[in-house]
Amino acid sequence: MTLIRLDTLPRHLAVIMDGNGRWAHQKGLPRTAGHREGSESVRRTVRTCRKLGVETLTLFAFSEQNWERPVFEVRALMDLFREFLIKERAEVLRTGIRVRSLGRVQRLPIYVRALLEQLESETAHLGGMRLQLAMSYGGQEEIADAARRLAEKAKNGEIDPASIDEKSLGAELPSSEGGPVDLLIRTGGEYRISNFLLWGCAYAEFYFTRTLWPDFGEEELFRAINSYQKRNRRYGRVVTEEEHSEERKLAQSSATPAHV
Numbered sequence: 420m421t422l423i424r425l426d427t428l429p430r431h432l433a434v435i436m437d438g439n440g441r442w443a444h445q446k447g448l449p450r451t452a453g454h455r456e457g458s459e460s461v462r463r464t465v466r467t468c469r470k471l472g473v474e475t476l477t478l479f480a481f482s483e484q485n486w487e488r489p490v491f492e493v494r495a496l497m498d499l500f501r502e503f504l505i506k507e508r509a510e511v512l513r514t515g516i517r518v519r520s521l522g523r524v525q526r527l528p529i530y531v532r533a534l535l536e537q538l539e540s541e542t543a544h545l546g547g548m549r550l551q552l553a554m555s556y557g558g559q560e561e562i563a564d565a566a567r568r569l570a571e572k573a574k575n576g577e578i579d580p581a582s583i584d585e586k587s588l589g590a591e592l593p594s595s596e597g598g599p600v601d602l603l604i605r606t607g608g609e610y611r612i613s614n615f616l617l618w619g620c621a622y623a624e625f626y627f628t629r630t631l632w633p634d635f636g637e638e639e640l641f642r643a644i645n646s647y648q649k650r651n652r653r654y655g656r657v658v659t660e661e662e663h664s665e666e667r668k669l670a671q672s673s674a675t676p677a678h679v
């Protein structure tokens with residue numbers, strides 16, 4: 420069993436859920452069966468993160484580029500999103516999860532968008548974990564959309580172009596509301612960021628695993644968090660002797676088994 424500390428959890432955990440298709444292929448099943456099993460991993464992960472006390476969980480459910488997949492696969496994914504939003508609604512409300520969507524959601528079919536928008540408005544006032552579902556999302560697209568909005572404001576004389584800096588551009592990005600990413604997990608054995616949360620990942624720690632998303636369970640989530648908790652986050656700075664001794668103290672005190 421992997422032990423993790425509950426006082427230094429990543430505040431913002433983001434996941435690239437890759438490997439559904441390969442999971443299905445290995446079992447001689449259609450790719451859509453992999454996505455269905457993947458949605459079970461989504462349920463498990465949301466539950467565990469909420470119980471642990473993660474503040475923001477961002478899941479890459481569908482990228483802007485995923486529209487290029489075969490029509491029947493896109494349709495199957497949309498049906499799964501719909502099912503997820505219907506089935507999880509009661510638990511989301513009961514446990515105080517705030518649901519937010521990221522991405523060009525106007526591209527989603529109305530039967531997904533309507534449920535998503537309903538759940539967003541029903542949960543907007545809740546104080547629990549923030550669950551960001553990135554759907555029809557691209558990191559470059561998000562930055563381009565924000566830049567366009569700032570350009571419009573500058574054109575209308577609402578802001579001075581000279582005032583635009585990383586703070587004001589960052590504040591214009593919907594994904595910034597969940598804070599900078601502390602830990603990015605990617606399953607499925609690839610080592611890339613695939614246009615996900617480009618801005619928020621500026622100082623994120625990465626955890627890559629060959630595990631395919633449908634097989635990703637609690638134990639491996641704990642391994643990822645444990646690995647994160649051993650990292651030395653310097654943000655481009657040099658670590659002071661004081662910080663070194665603080666880290667040593669932390670390492671010596673025993674890790675707490677998480678009971679979730």
Ligand code: FPP
Pocket residue numbers: 436437438439440441442454455457458461478479480481485496499500503552607632
């Ligand atoms: C990547 O695997 C996964 C996706 C493109 C979709 C992610 C969707 C889910 C996990 C299903 C349900 C999600 C929610 C929020 C209910 P892949 O198909 O690219 O796998 P491969 O690389 O093995 O082909």
